[in-house]
Amino acid sequence: MRRTGYEPTQARSPLRLRLGLAVCGLVWGIAAAVGFAIFDQPGWAGFCAAIAALAAADCVIVVRHMRQGPHYQPGRTIPPYRPADEPRRRRH
Numbered sequence: 001m002r003r004t005g006y007e008p009t010q011a012r013s014p015l016r017l018r019l020g021l022a023v024c025g026l027v028w029g030i031a032a033a034v035g036f037a038i039f040d041q042p043g044w045a046g047f048c049a050a051i052a053a054l055a056a057a058d059c060v061i062v063v064r065h066m067r068q069g070p071h072y073q074p075g076r077t078i079p080p081y082r083p084a085d086e087p088r089r090r091r092h
C-alpha cells in the first residue's frame with residue numbers, strides 16, 4: 001500500500017499505558033475512599049469513590065478498544081486516512 005502522507009510510519013497506541021494509569025487510579029481511588037470512610041469523612045470518601053468510578057469506566061473503554069484490534073477506528077464508515085487516489089480539496 002502506498003503512503004499518503006497522513007499516517008505515521010510506525011505509530012504506537014498508548015492504550016496499555018492508559019490502561020495501567022486507569023488501574024492505578026482505580027486502586028488508589030478505592031483505597032482512599034475506604035480510608036476516608038473509616039475515618040468518618042463522607043465528603044472525601046464520596047469524591048474518591050467518584051474518581052474510582054471514572055477510572056473503572058476508563059478501564060472498560062480501553063479494554064474494549066484493545067479488543068477491537070490494531071485498526072480501531074471511531075466507526076465502520078470512517079476510513080483510517082484519506083485514500084491515496086482521492087484528490088485533495090481546497091478550503092475556501
